[in-house]
Every structure is written in structure tokens, then in C-alpha cells.
Amino acid sequence: MITGAIKNKVDKIWTDIWAGGITQPLTVIEQLTYLMFIRALDEKENENESLEALGVEVPKIFPQTPEGQAMRWSKFKDKDAREIFELIRDKVFPFIKTLNGDAESAFSRYMEDALFLLPTPQVLQKVITGLDELYEHDIKDKDTLGDLYEYMLSKLNTAGQNGQFRTPxxxxxxxxxxxxxxxxxxxxxxxxxxxxxxxxxxxxxxxxxxxxxxxxxxxxxxxxxxxxxxxxxxxxxxxxxxxxxxxxxxxxxxxxxxxxxxxxxxxxxxxxxxxxxxxxxxxxxxxxxxxxxxxxxxxxxxxxxxxxxxxxxxxxxxxxxxxxxxxxxxxxxxxxxxxxxxxxxxxxxxxxxxxxxxxxxxxxxxxxxxxxxxxxxxxxxxxxxxxxxxxxxxxxxxxxxxxxxxxxxxxxxxxxxxxxxxxxxxxxxxxxxxxxxxxxxxxxxxxxYKEIEYEKVEYDKPEVIMARLDQLALDISAKMEELRELLRNG
Known part of the structure; x- marks a missing residue:
């Protein structure tokens, strides 16, 4: 489960995107997902490099050129906001749309018409900083990442006309x-x-x-x-x-x-x-x-x-x-x-x-x-x-x-x-x-098929209830008289 503190950080990122003019929850999740995926690719490449150092042969994700390495999250995240924006828009996003060169993979097929929609370098930089803080301090494993994604999806609080509701x-x-x-x-x-x-x-x-x-x-x-x-x-x-x-x-x-x-x-x-x-x-x-x-x-x-x-x-x-x-x-x-x-x-x-x-x-x-x-x-x-x-x-x-x-x-x-x-x-x-x-x-x-049990409730006879009410009325009258007496003598 993710904590309230993590949810607050996600909400802050969400607000930054919303303030930039993107208010449709599905679009916000899409744009966040693209960035999470870009970061995940860099982490995967780091793992591959660790295996390579141990003598294990693994395929490279990013091209082994200065331009290719510049597309890695760890390489660009601290750069100037405008430089990051142009790099992601013009280089990284087109790269992930054709990842692995496999046009038949599920990811490639549905990335064909994907659009990078974050509106300004400032909004993008805020989102990258917010995500980086989440990953550095709060996301410990795949389960936490999964819970984080679930929390983002929970913000899809409008149902489609065709009756599709997200299952909790x-x-x-x-x-x-x-x-x-x-x-x-x-x-x-x-x-x-x-x-x-x-x-x-x-x-x-x-x-x-x-x-x-x-x-x-x-x-x-x-x-x-x-x-x-x-x-x-x-x-x-x-x-x-x-x-x-x-x-x-x-x-x-x-x-x-x-x-x-x-x-x-x-x-x-x-x-x-x-x-x-x-x-x-x-x-x-x-x-x-x-x-x-x-x-x-x-x-x-x-x-x-x-x-x-x-x-x-x-x-x-x-x-x-x-x-x-x-x-x-x-x-x-x-x-x-x-x-x-x-x-x-x-x-x-x-x-x-x-x-x-x-x-x-x-x-x-x-x-x-x-x-x-x-x-x-x-x-x-x-x-x-x-x-x-x-x-x-x-x-x-x-x-x-x-x-x-x-x-x-x-x-x-x-x-x-x-x-x-x-x-x-x-x-x-x-x-x-x-x-x-x-x-x-x-x-x-x-x-x-369910049977309902009805409990029989026993009530006192009407004359007993009436006598009890009469006694209550007498008690109230006596107390009222005591109160009047106190007020007269006060």
C-alpha cells in the first residue's frame, strides 16, 4: 500500500500538469506513464550494464552513441528545462515509439498515435523533479510501483457511456x-x-x-x-x-x-x-x-x-x-x-x-x-x-x-x-x-434463496404503558415545581 505522503506527492505532480492546461485524467495518466516508462528504460539499462560487467551478454536498449546515451533519464534530468523539453519531444519520445524496432509488439502498435502533450518546459521539469523524488525516496520495489499506478488509475473517476467501470x-x-x-x-x-x-x-x-x-x-x-x-x-x-x-x-x-x-x-x-x-x-x-x-x-x-x-x-x-x-x-x-x-x-x-x-x-x-x-x-x-x-x-x-x-x-x-x-x-x-x-x-x-429471521418483540399491555406515562408526567410536573420554587427564592 502507498502512504498518504506518497499520494500527496502524486497529487502535487497532478496539480502541476493540471495547471499547465491538461485536465482530462486519462491524458494526465498517459503523459505520466510515458515519463515513468522512459525512466524505467534507463533503470533497465543500468541493470544490463551491471550484468555486462559480470560477463553476461545482454542487448542494449539505447544506441551506443553520444546522442543515444543523451536520451537516458539519468543523463538529461538535471539539464536546463528547455533543453530537456526539446530532447524528450524531438528525440526520446520518437525513440520509445519505435522501441526495439519491433512494429508487431503490443507497445509499438499502440504507441503509433501517441502524442507528447506536456505544454511547456516548466511543467515538464516540475513533473520530472516530482517523479524523481518519488522514485528516489518512496518507490522501493515493483509492488510499490504497481500501487502507485493503481492510485493514478483511481483518478479515472468518470465512467464511459458504454458501462465500463474500473474494477477496484x-x-x-x-x-x-x-x-x-x-x-x-x-x-x-x-x-x-x-x-x-x-x-x-x-x-x-x-x-x-x-x-x-x-x-x-x-x-x-x-x-x-x-x-x-x-x-x-x-x-x-x-x-x-x-x-x-x-x-x-x-x-x-x-x-x-x-x-x-x-x-x-x-x-x-x-x-x-x-x-x-x-x-x-x-x-x-x-x-x-x-x-x-x-x-x-x-x-x-x-x-x-x-x-x-x-x-x-x-x-x-x-x-x-x-x-x-x-x-x-x-x-x-x-x-x-x-x-x-x-x-x-x-x-x-x-x-x-x-x-x-x-x-x-x-x-x-x-x-x-x-x-x-x-x-x-x-x-x-x-x-x-x-x-x-x-x-x-x-x-x-x-x-x-x-x-x-x-x-x-x-x-x-x-x-x-x-x-x-x-x-x-x-x-x-x-x-x-x-x-x-x-x-x-x-x-x-x-x-x-436467502431466509430472513424475524424476532418476535413482546410489548407491555397498553394499560401498563399508559400508567408508566402518567407517572412520568407526574415526575416532570414535580420537578418543574421544584425549579419554579428555586427561581422564586433566588
């Missing part, structure tokens, strides 16, 4: 821990945004398997293991850089409308984590035909779940966020999708989340679905959990409450479902038989 990190991390990725998984987010789910997955794998991964697994980790799709090139740029800052140097990040006919991927991935668009419809003509066979609809929240099933291999796992309407909607498409999950796949869990989780973006109520693709059924009992707290206040401020709420309990119970067998329907989590779900029209809303 602690919710993503919970979903990753529910589904437990391994170094052998092929992982995809077909609506990746800023690649938050892919980053959380990468962090989990590195944390749990770093000491045991083989060279082949490490090679896959740097690229092939992670795939993301989006239809916003700015988001794809941020995705590529976000993953590169987390050691995933060549991810498969693509400009793709996932539910359209341009996406023909089937039976490929072993793991999908996603928070697909919640609202809106798309042109029926562009929807891939095999998605319509699962649920014939134009609603994106249904089409994406059908897409996850298509893109997963048999045995592949998915944890995804859906709006509550997916759980109880009465349309033919809603029911068809839920029936597919319950009857033909292995639906494992429905975790109902409070409506404040996505504030201040939106107050929509959501749930996490966890399922395994089998194409042969397997659902016996479905586990329901009613999350009351995610560790933050549920208002627009989303204040940290100093604890993790129900999240540790959710993870522990999900990985010990045998222990849930005797839980009552009045408790926060319980199992429901497949047959009961079928009888209820495949309704997956927890309120359909």
Missing part, C-alpha cells in the same frame, strides 16, 4: 485468489481496459511461484501467458505500459471488439477474469453467430458471458463480474444463459456484492460468477455469498475502513465448500441444490 484492486485481487492462477495458465481479459485483471494475475503468480518457475514458464510470463482485448486505443496503450511495468514485456494486447465477428477465438484459454461492459447494446449484424446460439440478444452483459464460455478450453475457469440483472432477468436470453451455466457447465459460486463497490462511478448492484467450462454439466450445488462489506465505505468517498471486510471470509469459505454443507439459509453464505435452482427458473439472485 481489492476486488480484482479477491477474484484472482478465488480462481488461483498458475504459471501454466493462458489468461485472458476480453474487456481489459487498463489491464487491471491481467496485472493482478501477474502479481499473484509472481508472489506464489517466483521461486519455483522454470525458464520456460518465465518466458511465457513475459508475454504469451497474458492476452487482453479492448476497443479504445488509449486504454490499450495504458494496458501495454501497465503490464510492462509489471515485468510482462510483450503481452498480447489487441484492438478487438470481442463479441463481434472479428473475434473467432474458441477453446483457447484456461483462465478468464473480466469485468465486461454492463450496459448498452450492439449492432445485431456485428455479433458473432455462435454467441447468439447461447443467448440470442444484443445485451453486452449477456454476450460477454457467452463469449467467455466459447473462448475457454474445457476445464478452463472463469471469474467475472455481472450486473444483478443477469442473475434474475426474465427475458428468454437471460434464462437461456443461466440455464447454460447451470446445466451444461459447472457453476461454482455467485457472490453478491453491495451496490457501493463501484462508486463513485456508479451505484449498480453486481455479483461475481465463478464457473468452470465442461460442456458436460457438473453443477451439483451452487455456493451463494452475501457480501456486506468490502472493507471500504459504500458512499461516494469509499473511505478505507481499516479492515478487509468480508473478503478474507469469502476466499477461505470458497476453498472449503465442504464446510458450507450445514450452513443455514439465514447465514451469510450457503449452498443451494441445482434442482432447486432449476425449479426457480434458474434464478441466481441470493434473495431468492
Amino acid at each position: 484492486k481489492h476486488i480484482r485481487d479477491m477474484m484472482v485468489r478465488l480462481i488461483e492462477p498458475t504459471p501454466d495458465d493462458l489468461i485472458c481479459d476480453p474487456a481489459c481496459g487498463t489491464a487491471g485483471f491481467l496485472v493482478s494475475t501477474a502479481e499473484y503468480i509472481r508472489e506464489k511461484y517466483e521461486k519455483t518457475m522454470t525458464p520456460e514458464q518465465w518466458e511465457r510470463f513475459t508475454g504469451e501467458m497474458f492476452t487482453g482485448f479492448d476497443t479504445d486505443r488509449t486504454m490499450l496503450r495504458l494496458s501495454a505500459m501497465n503490464l510492462m511495468l509489471h515485468s510482462v514485456t510483450n503481452p498480447h494486447i489487441s484492438y478487438t471488439d470481442s463479441v463481434s465477428k472479428q473475434n473467432n477465438i474458441e477453446d483457447k484459454f484456461t483462465l478468464i477474469l473480466a469485468n465486461p461492459p454492463f450496459t448498452g447494446t450492439i449492432d445485431a449484424e456485428s455479433i458473432h453467430d455462435n454467441l447468439k446460439r447461447v443467448c440470442n440478444t444484443k445485451k453486452t452483459e449477456l454476450l460477454f458471458v457467452a463469449l467467455f464460455l466459447r473462448m475457454l478450453r474445457r476445464g478452463g475457469r472463469c471469474a467475472c463480474i455481472v450486473p444483478d440483472g443477469v442473475l434474475f432477468g426474465t427475458s428468454k436470453a437471460h434464462k437461456a444463459l443461466r440455464k447454460e451455466l447451470v446445466e451444461n457447465q459447472h457453476l461454482r459460486a455467485v457472490i453478491s456484492m453491495p451496490s457501493g463497490v463501484f462508486k463513485p462511478y456508479a451505484g449498480v448492484s453486481t455479483a461475481v460468477l465463478v464457473f468452470t467450462k465442461t460442456d458436460a454439466g457438473g453443477t451439483d450445488k451452487v455456493w451463494f455469498y452475501d457480501m456486506k462489506s468490502d472493507g471500504y465505505s459504500l458512499d461516494d468517498k469509499r473511505t478505507d475502513l481499516g479492515h478487509e471486510g468480508d473478503i478474507p471470509d469469502i476466499i477461505a469459505r470458497f476453498h472449503n465448500l465442504e464446510g458450507e454443507a450445514n450452513r443455514k439459509r439465514t447465514e451469510q453464505s450457503f449452498l443451494v441444490d441445482k434442482e432447486e435452482i432449476k425449479e426457480n427458473g434458474y434464478d441466481l439472485s441470493i434473495n431468492r
Whole structure:
């Protein structure tokens, strides 16, 4: 976690950029990310030089010429503001756009139309000084850098019209821990945004398997293991850089409308984590035909779940966020999708989340679905959990409450479902038989199955209450008379 002091430093940098005339949060993050990436390249080159001194042959990042070396952060950061500005605008920025000469890398593809927009040498110098202070004094490791980036992304507090809301990190991390990725998984987010789910997955794998991964697994980790799709090139740029800052140097990040006919991927991935668009419809003509066979609809929240099933291999796992309407909607498409999950796949869990989780973006109520693709059924009992707290206040401020709420309990119970067998329907989590779900029209809303206990309250008889009120009136009258007497004698 980053401290309040670090947040204040980031806010100061943000204010400096804002004062320079750039007020769009996404643009601010882009410009900061470019500079963080430029600095990271210099650090990587320093590591390479250390290895080279030990006799290890490593490729150079910067050209071995005076002009090439002048593009390194450590070489230019203390120069005159105008000189730095011209160097970054005219030399460094064009250099990183064509880095490694690999036009097919995710980074190169989405840097093609990137623009350096910091307006003046003075603003640029303030930002470089601010970032340098953060790196020198506050950023200790990749985790701190990741948290810093998360804090920057949290400033994207406006939701797009297509229902894309940034998923809070602690919710993503919970979903990753529910589904437990391994170094052998092929992982995809077909609506990746800023690649938050892919980053959380990468962090989990590195944390749990770093000491045991083989060279082949490490090679896959740097690229092939992670795939993301989006239809916003700015988001794809941020995705590529976000993953590169987390050691995933060549991810498969693509400009793709996932539910359209341009996406023909089937039976490929072993793991999908996603928070697909919640609202809106798309042109029926562009929807891939095999998605319509699962649920014939134009609603994106249904089409994406059908897409996850298509893109997963048999045995592949998915944890995804859906709006509550997916759980109880009465349309033919809603029911068809839920029936597919319950009857033909292995639906494992429905975790109902409070409506404040996505504030201040939106107050929509959501749930996490966890399922395994089998194409042969397997659902016996479905586990329901009613999350009351995610560790933050549920208002627009989303204040940290100093604890993790129900999240540790959710993870522990999900990985010990045998222990849930005797839980009552009045408790926060319980199992429901497949047959009961079928009888209820495949309704997956927890309120359909949860039982509420009502406590009988015993009241005194009316005459007893009236007598008590009479006595109170007499007591008040006596005290008032005492007060009057004191005033007369005072």
C-alpha cells in the first residue's frame, strides 16, 4: 500500500500538469506513464550494464552513441528545462515509439498515435523533479510501483457511456485468489481496459511461484501467458505500459471488439477474469453467430458471458463480474444463459456484492460468477455469498475502513465448500441444490434463496404503558415545581 505522503506527492505532480492546461485524467495518466516508462528504460539499462560487467551478454536498449546515451533519464534530468523539453519531444519520445524496432509488439502498435502533450518546459521539469523524488525516496520495489499506478488509475473517476467501470484492486485481487492462477495458465481479459485483471494475475503468480518457475514458464510470463482485448486505443496503450511495468514485456494486447465477428477465438484459454461492459447494446449484424446460439440478444452483459464460455478450453475457469440483472432477468436470453451455466457447465459460486463497490462511478448492484467450462454439466450445488462489506465505505468517498471486510471470509469459505454443507439459509453464505435452482427458473439472485429471521418483540399491555406515562408526567410536573420554587427564592 502507498502512504498518504506518497499520494500527496502524486497529487502535487497532478496539480502541476493540471495547471499547465491538461485536465482530462486519462491524458494526465498517459503523459505520466510515458515519463515513468522512459525512466524505467534507463533503470533497465543500468541493470544490463551491471550484468555486462559480470560477463553476461545482454542487448542494449539505447544506441551506443553520444546522442543515444543523451536520451537516458539519468543523463538529461538535471539539464536546463528547455533543453530537456526539446530532447524528450524531438528525440526520446520518437525513440520509445519505435522501441526495439519491433512494429508487431503490443507497445509499438499502440504507441503509433501517441502524442507528447506536456505544454511547456516548466511543467515538464516540475513533473520530472516530482517523479524523481518519488522514485528516489518512496518507490522501493515493483509492488510499490504497481500501487502507485493503481492510485493514478483511481483518478479515472468518470465512467464511459458504454458501462465500463474500473474494477477496484481489492476486488480484482479477491477474484484472482478465488480462481488461483498458475504459471501454466493462458489468461485472458476480453474487456481489459487498463489491464487491471491481467496485472493482478501477474502479481499473484509472481508472489506464489517466483521461486519455483522454470525458464520456460518465465518466458511465457513475459508475454504469451497474458492476452487482453479492448476497443479504445488509449486504454490499450495504458494496458501495454501497465503490464510492462509489471515485468510482462510483450503481452498480447489487441484492438478487438470481442463479441463481434472479428473475434473467432474458441477453446483457447484456461483462465478468464473480466469485468465486461454492463450496459448498452450492439449492432445485431456485428455479433458473432455462435454467441447468439447461447443467448440470442444484443445485451453486452449477456454476450460477454457467452463469449467467455466459447473462448475457454474445457476445464478452463472463469471469474467475472455481472450486473444483478443477469442473475434474475426474465427475458428468454437471460434464462437461456443461466440455464447454460447451470446445466451444461459447472457453476461454482455467485457472490453478491453491495451496490457501493463501484462508486463513485456508479451505484449498480453486481455479483461475481465463478464457473468452470465442461460442456458436460457438473453443477451439483451452487455456493451463494452475501457480501456486506468490502472493507471500504459504500458512499461516494469509499473511505478505507481499516479492515478487509468480508473478503478474507469469502476466499477461505470458497476453498472449503465442504464446510458450507450445514450452513443455514439465514447465514451469510450457503449452498443451494441445482434442482432447486432449476425449479426457480434458474434464478441466481441470493434473495431468492436467502431466509430472513424475524424476532418476535413482546410489548407491555397498553394499560401498563399508559400508567408508566402518567407517572412520568407526574415526575416532570414535580420537578418543574421544584425549579419554579428555586427561581422564586433566588
